[in-house]
Amino acid sequence: MTDTLIAPSRGFETVEFKTRTEALQAHMAEQNIDVVFFTTEPEFRYFSGFRSQFWESPTRPWFLVIPVSGKPIAVVPEIGAAGLRQTWIEDVRSWPSPRPEDDGISLLADTLSSCAKGSGRIGAMMGPETHLRMPAANFALLQEELSQHFWVDVSLIIRGLRSxxxxxxxxxxxxxxxxxxxxxxxxxxxxxxxxxxxxxxxxxxxxxxxxxxxxxxxxxxxxxxxxxxxxxxxxxxxxxxxxxxxxxxxxxxxxxxxxxxxxxxxxxxxxxxxxxxxxxxxxxxxxxxxxxxxxxxxxxxxxxxxxxxxxxxxxxxxxxxxxxxxxxxxxxxxxxxxxxxxxxxxxxxxxxxxxxxxxxxxxxxxxxxxxxxxxxxxxxxxxxxxxxxxxx
The missing domain is CATH 3.90.230.10 (Creatinase/methionine aminopeptidase superfamily)
Structure with missing residues (x-):
């Protein structure tokens, strides 16, 4: 019977998340992308360090916004705001979810719009082996509210970084x-x-x-x-x-x-x-x-x-x-x-x-x-x- 396995330290140093974010931002700058947002747990966790079993619930959406420069911005249900503030993220924006009539979409749209002042190009995970963890109707509404902007698939960038x-x-x-x-x-x-x-x-x-x-x-x-x-x-x-x-x-x-x-x-x-x-x-x-x-x-x-x-x-x-x-x-x-x-x-x-x-x-x-x-x-x-x- 084995009793001697020694586990490594849990979590990561802040520099790890900073390095990951800067690597993404370098690719964004090369491709003239102003801002990206993530909705799925692995990507959210990869750049923020936020871990919660609450992802098992389909009720509430979670959004992480990364501008081409600066630190990520969390756009999350109020129930998760305190947890996000324990990570390296400083800008945490929240709303009282669940709120089906507007479950964070207007707040997310405002956040993305404020970051997309250059090319107007917004990145999201839309390629193979990815999905958007939000109702299709909400994504359509988000696109409508940001109709003056251009949508870009960043899944190739992310899978390269994470690999x-x-x-x-x-x-x-x-x-x-x-x-x-x-x-x-x-x-x-x-x-x-x-x-x-x-x-x-x-x-x-x-x-x-x-x-x-x-x-x-x-x-x-x-x-x-x-x-x-x-x-x-x-x-x-x-x-x-x-x-x-x-x-x-x-x-x-x-x-x-x-x-x-x-x-x-x-x-x-x-x-x-x-x-x-x-x-x-x-x-x-x-x-x-x-x-x-x-x-x-x-x-x-x-x-x-x-x-x-x-x-x-x-x-x-x-x-x-x-x-x-x-x-x-x-x-x-x-x-x-x-x-x-x-x-x-x-x-x-x-x-x-x-x-x-x-x-x-x-x-x-x-x-x-x-x-x-x-x-x-x-x-x-x-x-x-x-x-x-x-x-x-």
Missing amino acids: VKSEAETAKIRFACEVTAAGFDFLLEHLQLGMTEREACKAMHLEMLRLGADACPYLISASGQGGYDNIIMGPTDRKLGSGDVLIIDTGANFDGYFSDFDRNYAFGQVDALTVDAYDAVYNSTEAGLRIAAPGRTTGEVWQAMWSVLEKSGALGNDVGRMGHGLGMQLTEWPSNVPNGDVELQAGMILTLEPGMTYAPGKMMVHEDNILITENGCELLHKRAWRNLPIIG
């Missing part, structure tokens, strides 16, 4: 990964024939919390004779029997940052085809680890991993990608996809997630988390078991 992690961010992700790896080891010692998927996941969940995870909001499993046919649905009350393969894929969270990787377990008598599939995805990950480095592309990483799977007799890969960015969200940009053209940079944190269909209705998936370094990459946790572990 390269600071040392403090990396420390939090590394700890989340170490907790998860220890949870998988704990489960290896405690799995038994006859347990259910749900019992296995609950045991691991409790262990990760004991080791220091704040939460484990993503913990799924799948099992089946000789393999599994999906990786997004469980856990279920299905009992694990001889010949079964169990996958658990989980993301522990520490101080707002995620891990995301999986492990496979076999039970009793397992056929050679299943063992070979495990070896294939393990070796595929090795190929990814060898090639992942600054200057390489996500497409090259994908190709290196797929070449191993293809030579091993893979019938296909229906997931659509073999890994992705990781950080404040369980999955972030970029994705490891065929012909992907995103160039890796030192400081990026990614998952390597080779998977294949190796027989009709049978999948094998493997996932690890890596940090791109100056000269290559580094695993953020202990490597998966070289051989498929067999229980019982």
Whole structure:
């Protein structure tokens, strides 16, 4: 049992938020954008440091406004004003929410208008893998009130900034990964024939919390004779029997940052085809680890991993990608996809997630988390078991 994991400090120094904001403002100046605003929790937190479980409620909208120069401005419901004043944000503007007839829209419009005195260009997150956390009618009203201004998508800027992690961010992700790896080891010692998927996941969940995870909001499993046919649905009350393969894929969270990787377990008598599939995805990950480095592309990483799977007799890969960015969200940009053209940079944190269909209705998936370094990459946790572990 592991008791020695040491968690990094919580939160960030003010200079971290200042650096992030100034990096965004440099891009804004280059693209002649006067002001941007954010409505979603990761972006709001990234630039402000504001963390609250109140985001779980859909009732109230939250807005963070960043002008091309100066500090961010919070436009938030009155219930959150005191919390914002505990961050580095000084200008906090509020209204009594919920107020459906005008839930902060006029206040937000006034704030944006006062900041957009140059080009009149206002930025918002409107690209792939983003959304506006406000009613569509309210966004339409905001556009109407600011009809003399021009709207610009800044999602490309933001995903570029967020994809390269600071040392403090990396420390939090590394700890989340170490907790998860220890949870998988704990489960290896405690799995038994006859347990259910749900019992296995609950045991691991409790262990990760004991080791220091704040939460484990993503913990799924799948099992089946000789393999599994999906990786997004469980856990279920299905009992694990001889010949079964169990996958658990989980993301522990520490101080707002995620891990995301999986492990496979076999039970009793397992056929050679299943063992070979495990070896294939393990070796595929090795190929990814060898090639992942600054200057390489996500497409090259994908190709290196797929070449191993293809030579091993893979019938296909229906997931659509073999890994992705990781950080404040369980999955972030970029994705490891065929012909992907995103160039890796030192400081990026990614998952390597080779998977294949190796027989009709049978999948094998493997996932690890890596940090791109100056000269290559580094695993953020202990490597998966070289051989498929067999229980019982």
